[in-house]
Amino acid sequence: MNIINGKVWTFGDNIDTDLIIAARYLNTSDPKELAKYVMEDADPEFRSKIQKGDIIVAGENFGCGSSREHAPIALKAAGISAVVAKSFARIFYRNAFNMGLPIFELDESGEIKEGDIIKIDMDNGNIDSKNNVKSYKFSPIPEFMQELVSCGGLMNYAKKSK
Amino acid sequence: MGQTITEKIFSDHVGHEVKAGEIIQCNIDMVIGNDITTPISIKAFEDSGVEKLANPDGFALVMDHFIPAKDIASANQAKISRDFAYKHNLKNYFDEKDMGIEHALLPEKGLVVPGDVIIGADSHTCTHGALGAFSTGMGSTDLSFAMITGGNWFKVPEAIKVVFTGKPGKHIYGKDLILEVIRLIGVDGALYKTLEFTGDTIAHLSMDDRFSLCNMAIEAGAKNGIVAVDDVTREFLADKDLARPSKEFYSDEDATYVQTLNIDVSKLDPVIAYPHLPSNGKSVTQAVTDDLEVDQVFIGSCTNGRLEDLRIAAKILDGKKVAQKTRLIITPATQKISLQAQKEGLVEIFINAGAVFSNPTCGACLGGYMGIIGKDERCVATTNRNFVGRMGDRSSEIYLANSAVAAASAITGKITDPR
Numbered sequence: 001m002n003i004i005n006g007k008v009w010t011f012g013d014n015i016d017t018d019l020i021i022a023a024r025y026l027n028t029s030d031p032k033e034l035a036k037y038v039m040e041d042a043d044p045e046f047r048s049k050i051q052k053g054d055i056i057v058a059g060e061n062f063g064c065g066s067s068r069e070h071a072p073i074a075l076k077a078a079g080i081s082a083v084v085a086k087s088f089a090r091i092f093y094r095n096a097f098n099m100g101l102p103i104f105e106l107d108e109s110g111e112i113k114e115g116d117i118i119k120i121d122m123d124n125g126n127i128d129s130k131n132n133v134k135s136y137k138f139s140p141i142p143e144f145m146q147e148l149v150s151c152g153g154l155m156n157y158a159k160k161s162k
Numbered sequence: 163m164g165q166t167i168t169e170k171i172f173s174d175h176v177g178h179e180v181k182a183g184e185i186i187q188c189n190i191d192m193v194i195g196n197d198i199t200t201p202i203s204i205k206a207f208e209d210s211g212v213e214k215l216a217n218p219d220g221f222a223l224v225m226d227h228f229i230p231a232k233d234i235a236s237a238n239q240a241k242i243s244r245d246f247a248y249k250h251n252l253k254n255y256f257d258e259k260d261m262g263i264e265h266a267l268l269p270e271k272g273l274v275v276p277g278d279v280i281i282g283a284d285s286h287t288c289t290h291g292a293l294g295a296f297s298t299g300m301g302s303t304d305l306s307f308a309m310i311t312g313g314n315w316f317k318v319p320e321a322i323k324v325v326f327t328g329k330p331g332k333h334i335y336g337k338d339l340i341l342e343v344i345r346l347i348g349v350d351g352a353l354y355k356t357l358e359f360t361g362d363t364i365a366h367l368s369m370d371d372r373f374s375l376c377n378m379a380i381e382a383g384a385k386n387g388i389v390a391v392d393d394v395t396r397e398f399l400a401d402k403d404l405a406r407p408s409k410e411f412y413s414d415e416d417a418t419y420v421q422t423l424n425i426d427v428s429k430l431d432p433v434i435a436y437p438h439l440p441s442n443g444k445s446v447t448q449a450v451t452d453d454l455e456v457d458q459v460f461i462g463s464c465t466n467g468r469l470e471d472l473r474i475a476a477k478i479l480d481g482k483k484v485a486q487k488t489r490l491i492i493t494p495a496t497q498k499i500s501l502q503a504q505k506e507g508l509v510e511i512f513i514n515a516g517a518v519f520s521n522p523t524c525g526a527c528l529g530g531y532m533g534i535i536g537k538d539e540r541c542v543a544t545t546n547r548n549f550v551g552r553m554g555d556r557s558s559e560i561y562l563a564n565s566a567v568a569a570a571s572a573i574t575g576k577i578t579d580p581r
Contacts, residue, residue: 014349014439018549019570026198027235029205043549057308061350064383065547066528069202088384090354092283096299140436144185144315159305161541161580 001124002073004102006055010114011042012110013059017092020071031077038078052079055120057112059085063101070094072099083122084109084127085136097145098145098154105139112136164414166321167388168491172295172412175279182320182418188529189313190220191295191406192274193284195305196524197225197451201242202302203283203517207309210280214252216312219405222273223247224264228522229257231466232531232568261522262496265289265377265464269369270498272402277409279316281308286464290378292372293399294391294410299380321356322347323419326363328428333580335474336371337466337544337564339363340378340437341433342425345443353383355420358413363427364389370470371399377465378546381440434542434577438550446567449577454561456540459484459572460553461565462493463527468496469499476508478569478580484516484560485575487522491533493520517572529553535560 009013019042021034028034062085063071072095075083081141083103084094091136096103104120106127112118117130120138127136141149164179165173173179175188180474192390195203197264215221223243231237247255265286268274275385281287282295283305290297300314306574310316310398324343325468340469342359357379367375372389379387381446389395391410399408434449435440461475485488492512493502498521503509512519527545535541540561543553548560561577570580 010252013210016547016549017309018528018547018552022551023227023530025240028166029202029239044556061383064349065285065380065549067283067287067299067301069283069303071201071486079461087289087350087353089383091301091380093298094304117313142185144520150296154303154307155210159210 003054004120004122006081008055008057008114008116009016009083009117010112011048011056011058014061014064015029015042016065017068017071018062018065019070023072026068026070029070031073034074035077038074046096050079052083054079056080056083057109057116058083059110062088064089067091069095069099072096072101076101077159082095086110099150100153106136110134163418164357164416166332166417167294167390167411167414168257168321168386169318171279172316172318173403174409175309180317181320185316186318187315188279190281190308191278193218193221193269193305193308194280194281194284194287195223196227196264196284197229197240197243198227199302199305200282201239202244203306204492205311206303206306208308212310218250219253220253221309222268223252224267225257226263227528228530229523230521260497263464263522263524266468266495269293269329269373270496272404275404275406275408276395277411280411281305285380286377288384288387289357289373289377289464291379291386291388292369293395293418294389295388295432296388298386298534308449319354319356320420321323321358322352322421322423324357324359324411324423324425326361326425326427328363328426330363330427331430333432333564333566334427334430335564336367336374337435338430339427339436339540340375341440341443341562342430344378344382344441346423346566347382347432349381349439349441352379352382354385357384357387359389360389363558367392368470370468373468374465376447378440381546383497389477410493414565418461422469432564432579434567435548437548437559437561438544439509440562441547446579452580454540454577456488456527456542456571456575456577458489458491458533458535458541459568460491460526460533460541460543460545462495463524463545464495466565467493467495469502471544472499473581474507474565475569476511478566479573481510482515482573488575490572490574491520491526492517493525493532496522526553542568544568
């Protein structure tokens with residue numbers, strides 16, 4: 001069973017990659033170093049508030065802007081276990097899968113409240129909120145992406161297809 | 163049903179007809195990396211155990227973001243790319259010896275060609291679509307996959323047709339056209355899709371304008387922006403030693419578009435994108451009414467750091483002085499542009515006006531170096547993003563504009579209509 005449980009931190013629409021990890025920190029690609037500054041320009045306190053396993057829930061177009069893979073790397077290294085958003089920017093969507101950061105598209109992401117504990121059931125495509133009786137169904141991952149995930153990411157897929 | 167240019171380019175690469183929505187794998191003609199994104203690709207490449215690049219001449223490594231190194235960490239990071247370039251004897255490795263911002267440098271060198279499939283670990287890779295090529299930004303791992311296999315997978319995108327009509331008025335450039343598109347459809351209005359730029363206005367646009375237009379397709383969430391080849395493109399290519407023969411593709415009349423956007427360019431005023439999204443476009447007339455004082459003006463970047471931008475700025479700045487409380491920083495996109503600007507006397511005009519004229523770099527645009535803005539400061543920039551903290555302190559503000567607006571604003575110290 002693929003289940004992710006975690007406490008929710010909410011953000012709005014168009015959370016860009018400069019907010020996720022500002023370019024001034026891109027003089028390294030060390031995940032631990034990048035994790036120190038995750039979401040700094042969106043919420044300077046964010047890094048000190050979060051705990052391993054927490055989940056980000058956001059609005060439309062999460063991860064817009066730059067192609068920096070440092071963004072999913074920083075989120076993952078900071079302990080974020082998943083991102084749920086109404087929609088994702090294209091490059092971030094690919095990067096997250098390539099980095100092994102699970103992300104989910106959910107139309108009703110705006111209904112989930114900060115501080116909620118949610119359970120994401122990846123196999124059945126369900127998100128349940130502890131403080132909310134409602135259960136949400138998320139859009140399934142496209143078939144080809146599932147294949148990538150089952151290979152363990154793009155680089156493993158590359159080894160197989162060589 | 164007919165095909166769009168993008169569908170035709172993919173069909174040509176796959177060897178059979180493909181349609182929007184299909185997931186395909188194909189070879190890539192040019193893979194582009196830079197000093198901040200390639201180290202992650204190099205690590206993945208080396209971890210894979212592969213020893214040689216699938217297509218070494220189809221890989222360009224451009225040291226443009228934090229180079230010449232802005233600090234010790236950047237110098238150490240650059241070393242990863244340098245060592246890799248020397249080890250693999252890369253033909254297309256560009257550092258301080260032949261500098262430039264990747265999306266200005268590669269077209270200048272003839273390394274990106276009409277009909278190509280191009281990817282780069284930089285979101286503004288969509289710039290090269292101005293040459294009638296498919297070009298898109300990806301992450302470092304996708305880049306690594308292409309370095310190892312010579313190709314990658316793509317979902318053939320649906321297309322939005324943008325029809326520009328009319329002749330652009332005075333001081334209306336490619337920048338204003340794309341800011342207007344983004345104002346109309348929003349920062350995710352073209353998510354996963356192609357923005358195909360068409361209409362009678364295109365014939366009036368120089369290559370520099372077209373690069374600027376395609377450069378910001380990503381700011382509407384698009385996968386790629388594209389302009390079909392015409393005489394302007396052919397003239398641009400004529401003096402270049404092209405890496406591959408040019409292949410021209412044109413959309414069929416009955417090609418499928420998910421949306422058509424009509425814009426009458428003759429009625430357009432210069433567009434200024436207010437903080438903190440490129441979609442917050444307003445007319446320069448509005449900005450003048452809003453009486454916005456400016457601490458810094460930046461002219462440069464892969465969007466507007468080309469020769470025409472410098473010529474436009476110099477014409478406005480000639481014999482004038484930058485306002486007392488305003489700074490003007492001008493960053494040419496490549497060394498070739500820098501040299502030409504010196505030959506034409508543009509640099510003398512800039513320095514006499516009180517501007518700083520720097521080496522080519524992405525630097526200030528992404529808050530790297532060479533023009534960071536401080537607390538509560540306001541900057542007019544010819545760049546592509548006005549996100550919170552993009553160019554410096556998170557309380558600072560960026561107003562995106564064309565080079566004429568930027569130059570005129572530097573003189574008055576307020577956002578100014580150059581007309």
